[in-house]
Amino acid sequence: MQKAKVRKVSTDTLTSNLPEERREQLCGLLGNVELALLYKASVHGYQASVFHQQCDRQGPTLLVAYNNSGYIFGGYTSVDYARSGREITDEEAFLFSFTSGTSSYIKVNSGYNARYDDDKWPNFGQQLYFCYNNQPAVNYQRGNAFNINTSSMYGNDTQLSECEVYKVEQEPEVSVEEKPWRNVLCTPERRAELMEMIRNHKPLMTSVNRVRILMIGPVGAGKSSFFNSINSIFTGHVTSKAMSGSAGTSLTVQFRTYPMNDGREGKPLPFVLCDTMGLEEQSGAGLDIEDISSILQGHVPDRYKFNPMAPFQPDEQKASRPASLQEKIHCVVYVIDATKISLMSDKLQEKLASIRRKVNSLGIAQIVLMTKVDEACPRVEENLQSLYVSSYIKSKVQEVSSRLGVPVSCVLPVKNYSQELELELELNCDVLLLTALQQMLNFADDYLDDVCPMED
Numbered sequence: 151m152q153k154a155k156v157r158k159v160s161t162d163t164l165t166s167n168l169p170e171e172r173r174e175q176l177c178g179l180l181g182n183v184e185l186a187l188l189y190k191a192s193v194h195g196y197q198a199s200v201f202h203q204q205c206d207r208q209g210p211t212l213l214v215a216y217n218n219s220g221y222i223f224g225g226y227t228s229v230d231y232a233r234s235g236r237e238i239t240d241e242e243a244f245l246f247s248f249t250s251g252t253s254s255y256i257k258v259n260s261g262y263n264a265r266y267d268d269d270k271w272p273n274f275g276q277q278l279y280f281c282y283n284n285q286p287a288v289n290y291q292r293g294n295a296f297n298i299n300t301s302s303m304y305g306n307d308t309q310l311s312e313c314e315v316y317k318v319e320q321e322p323e324v325s326v327e328e329k330p331w332r333n334v335l336c337t338p339e340r341r342a343e344l345m346e347m348i349r350n351h352k353p354l355m356t357s358v359n360r361v362r363i364l365m366i367g368p369v370g371a372g373k374s375s376f377f378n379s380i381n382s383i384f385t386g387h388v389t390s391k392a393m394s395g396s397a398g399t400s401l402t403v404q405f406r407t408y409p410m411n412d413g414r415e416g417k418p419l420p421f422v423l424c425d426t427m428g429l430e431e432q433s434g435a436g437l438d439i440e441d442i443s444s445i446l447q448g449h450v451p452d453r454y455k456f457n458p459m460a461p462f463q464p465d466e467q468k469a470s471r472p473a474s475l476q477e478k479i480h481c482v483v484y485v486i487d488a489t490k491i492s493l494m495s496d497k498l499q500e501k502l503a504s505i506r507r508k509v510n511s512l513g514i515a516q517i518v519l520m521t522k523v524d525e526a527c528p529r530v531e532e533n534l535q536s537l538y539v540s541s542y543i544k545s546k547v548q549e550v551s552s553r554l555g556v557p558v559s560c561v562l563p564v565k566n567y568s569q570e571l572e573l574e575l576e577l578n579c580d581v582l583l584l585t586a587l588q589q590m591l592n593f594a595d596d597y598l599d600d601v602c603p604m605e606d
Contacts, residue, residue: 154334164190167312168214172222172248176212178245178492178549179528180226182542184319184598185212191313196281198270199232201315204284205272206231210242210318215280219307221392223247224272224316233269240264244420245296247303250497251288254302254445262295280304287311317519320528323325330538336581345383350414350422351591354598358476361421361594364445365519366402366505367485368498369428372521376485377408377423378588383580384412384419388567393499403427406444407452421591424479426454429501440506446482446512475601480594481515484554488546488563491553497555506555513600515593518561519586522549530565535577 164187166173177183187357188211189204205211211231213224228242243264245256258275265274271281275295282289288308290300300306353361365373382388396525406425411418444450484492484502509516524531527542537543543563553557564582567575 164193166316167216167314168222168316175248175253175492176214176246178546179244179489180212180318182321182529184321186319187314189313189315190282191286191310194314195523196286197284198281200232201232201272201278202269203280205234205315208317212316213280214314214316214446215304216306216312217288217304217309218311218504219249220307221247221249221304221307223304224280225278227264227274229264229267229362231272232267234267236263236267237263241310243274243548245278245298246493247304247515249591253300253493255490255493256296256298259297263294280310280313283300284312296525299498312333316588324570331544332538334538334581334585336535338577341577341580343583344588347588348421348584349417349419352588353480354595355418355475356476358480358598359420360418360476361480361591362407362424362476362478363421363483363590363594364424364426364479365428365483365485366442367429368408368487368490368494369430371428371485371487371490372519372566373425373428373485375568376519376521376564376583377425378481379564379583380423381408381410382567382575383583384410384416385414386575388575388578403456405441405450405454405456421587429498439501439508442505446479446509446514448477448479475598479514479588480597482509483590484489484556486518486520486550486554488520488522488543490571491520491546491549494553502554513597515597516538516556516560516584517590517593518550518554518556520547520561520563521566523563524565534565534576534582537578537582538554 152262156370165183166187168176170184172316173185177185188208189201194200194204207230209230210226210228212226214222214223216222223246225245226243227238227240229238229240229291240258245259247254262275265272271279272282273279275293275294277291277293277298279289279291281287287310292296351361353359365376367373393583408425409418410421410423424445438456441450441456506516523532523537523543523546526546527540529540530543543560547558547561547563550556551562562582562585564586565579566583567579
């Protein structure tokens with residue numbers, strides 16, 4: 151059998167096919183990184199031997215494939231290719247797909263291997279094989295490591311027009327001076343001061359006992375986790391009262407209002423956090439915009455079960471009278487995952503824009519909670535105190551501001567507590583969460599101040 155010839159091509163001469171917008175989205179997903187092109191099938195050939203010559207022992211890599219149906223898709227692995235003949239566990243591995251106006255991102259399922267590291271073609275989960283049989287083709291085989299829909303992943307067009315592999319290099323943050331871009335004091339005294347301010351907060355209008363704060367955001371962004379985190383701070387240990395997680399579809403299926411006490415037996419705190427079903431980009435899935443309108447105006451009762459196919463209809467008796475100011479929403483919080491901002495699809499962005507237009511028309515105050523900052527930036531994961539000197543987190547705040555059309559000052563980065571990961575409360579985490587909550591109460595007061603003459 152004749153051996154395939156290996157063409158030696160300098161990587162310096164390679165030109166990337168990856169559009170700048172998609173490069174930015176992928177880099178946003180991976181953190182503060184640079185992409186260096188290692189392999190290009192149209193130049194090097196589709197043979198497995200050449201792929202391994204160019205890509206083995208290069209650290210984390212990103213494979214990007216293209217087809218003539220307009221799909222850009224592939225996968226990321228944080229573990230070297232090494233032809234080890236072993237199953238590779240890689241919790242950071244994911245698949246992605248872009249086509250006009252939409253994007254998707256698929257994490258490896260917990261408990262499954264991300265790929266098989268042999269001397270053949272690159273694969274993910276032994277389900278998706280690229281450059282299959284040394285040809286410009288992708289091959290799908292059934293499996294459980296990734297939840298793959300071949301139609302949405304690559305339009306069922308298995309012929310590749312190009313395949314590229316990039317080395318993913320962490321870009322060190324270089325700062326001439328460690329000057330914070332926002333001043334937040336993280337001391338025990340500041341935490342105690344914030345808790346006292348929140349305990350003693352009195353809504354501007356006597357007819358409102360508790361400020362009602364509505365949490366809106368995509369599935370898995372951390373709405374329920376924020377409630378659990380605030381409850382944890384006032385309880386004194388990590389709790390999990392609201393169901394939270396990262397399932398592909400919303401874990402919250404009811405409209406829930408969560409009043410909170412200052413400790414288990416303490417006095418009621420002056421706010422209620424309202425949790426909703428997660429937003430999804432498809433029509434007929436996730437929270438319906440008509441439901442949000444009903445919630446904002448105070449018509450939806452606690453524990454109402456959402457039906458994405460049929461918006462909420464108030465009964466005739468309730469529909470005939472307007473809700474009281476106490477029942478209405480006083481502040482809306484958009485909860486956005488910092489690791490997925492760059493992958494936000496046009497459809498989801500338009501859904502959020504429609505909601506914002508409705509909220510604006512009612513004059514309700516709005517704020518953005520940017521969650522999972524530790525997962526988005528390795529520097530912040532190592533030390534949460536570096537949040538406000540991280541240029542990467544600053545760029546994410548600016549990106550959220552631009553995409554949602556809210557001022558930068560209204561985007562608040564936080565880290566929620568996770569019962570699976572944290573057993574004890576942490577000062578920096580508490581201060582960020584309490585600062586965000588205090589801002590929500592201030593914004594709600596602004597709204598109540600505006601409606602005060604109308605309600606008198």
